[in-house]
Amino acid sequence: MKELAAQTLSPWENYASKALAGELLTLEEALSVLQADDNEILSILHAAFRVRYHYYGKKVKLNMIINAKSGLCPEDCGYCSQSIVSTAPVEKYTLLQKDILLDGAKEALSRKAGTYCIVASGRGPTPKELDEVIEAVKEIKSQYPLKICACLGILSDQQAKRLKEAGVDRYNHNLNTSASHYENITTTHHYDHRVMTVEKIKEAGISPCSGCIVGMGETAEQVVEVAYSLRELDADSIPVNFLNSIPGTPLENLKELNPRYCLKVLALFRFICPSKEIRVSGGREVNLGTLQPLALYAANSIFVGDYLTTEGQTIGLDHQMIEDLGFEIEVCAL
Known part of the structure; x- marks a missing residue:
């Protein structure tokens, strides 16, 4: 009877059952999600x-970014x-x-964000920059009930250890795309550099955050490849960005x-990484448009406020979207 019941389920429901059982979708199954008819x-x-409901119910995690250092990056990411x-x-x-970073933390709290993300451009932090971030993190943690996520580029073992000691809860370093x-x-750094940095932050005891950017000319197979890689990397939080092709960048005409x-x-990322925080990240407003609310049936987390160099949806609209869905903002619990 169980076999008969399984046969009557849609393939998608079978994929959900596999995900809940801890089983990995095959490449053919994963591709069928991306290649499915829009109907x-x-x-x-x-x-x-x-x-999503099994692991997170109807709760939605909110995150806010501060662009702590802008431009001036020697890397050539397209x-x-x-x-x-x-x-x-x-x-x-x-x-x-530091006082501006502290003001940002206060603003994150007012927006009901549980995680405050301190992001700095560049290949990696200088000793002075690391010291300043650490000082700010310590003060923020002493004043506000926020989780702190840092995103400072490639780290050494010692730098990761110091961030952990300062109170950094999570570190973001995206794979961005598949190895292939x-x-x-x-071309200014390699895929393996990113994997190694994530492994270093895990070894330091910091929660790993690593995701991707979709829409950069990759194939459907390469989207599946990076999803598999993030599952293997065991990232706790997976930001899924959708390319916002900015004029002046090498990918400006890619839409x-x-x-x-x-x-x-x-949905694919939820099936492949079922228990992880899946966050709709950069490019949400531009690429999902009026279908943004539907994203939260697969994802359980969003950014509120602006991104690094582009504007986000207003906080009122984000809160209203969550309320209209009958979902609930998750309060930060440290």
């Missing part, structure tokens, strides 16, 4: 929501308006003063995404 979107999201090859007219400044597509995105495909991507 299947609601069925796919229904199945993804089964998995998607980034802050890279050395970008001609985008972004603001450029060195690391913000990486050289098409940047290959639509909202339905983005929803399929989020």
Whole structure:
């Protein structure tokens, strides 16, 4: 009877059952999600929501970014308006003063964000920058009930250890794309550098955050590849970004995404990394448009406020979206 019941389920419901049982989707199954007819979107999201609800119920985690150091980056990442090859007219400044970082933490709390993300452009932090971030983190942790996520680039073992001692809860270092597509995105560092940094932060006892950017000319197979890699890396939080092609960047003319495909991507990540925080990140508003609320049936986390060099949806609209869905903002518990 169980076998008969399984046969009557849609493939998407079978994928949800596999995910809940800890089984990995095959490449063929994973590709079928991305290549599904658009008429299947609601069925796919229904199945993804089964998995999401099992681990997170209707709770939504909110995160807020502060661009603590803008531009001035020697890397040549094709998607980034802050890279050395970008001609985008972004603001450029060195690391913000501590009082500004503290004000940002206060603002994050007012927006109901549980995680405050301190992000700095560059290959990695200088000793002075690391000292200043550590000083700010210690003060923020003493004043506000926030989780702190740092994103400062490639780290050494000692730098990761110091951030842990300062109270950093999570460290973000995205894989960005699959190993097979990486050289098409940047040449100034390698995919393995990113994997090694994530491993170092795990060894230091910091929660690893690592995700990807979809829409950079990769194939569907390469989207599946990076999803598999993030599962193997055991990242606790997986930000799924959708390319916002900024004028002045090498990828400025790349506009290959639509909202339905983005929803399929989020469902795929929920099936492959079922228990992890899946966060709809950069490019949410541009690429999902009016379908943004549907993303939360697969994902359980979003950014509120602006991104690094682009504007986000207003906080009122984000809060209203969550309320209209009947979902609940997750309060930070330290």
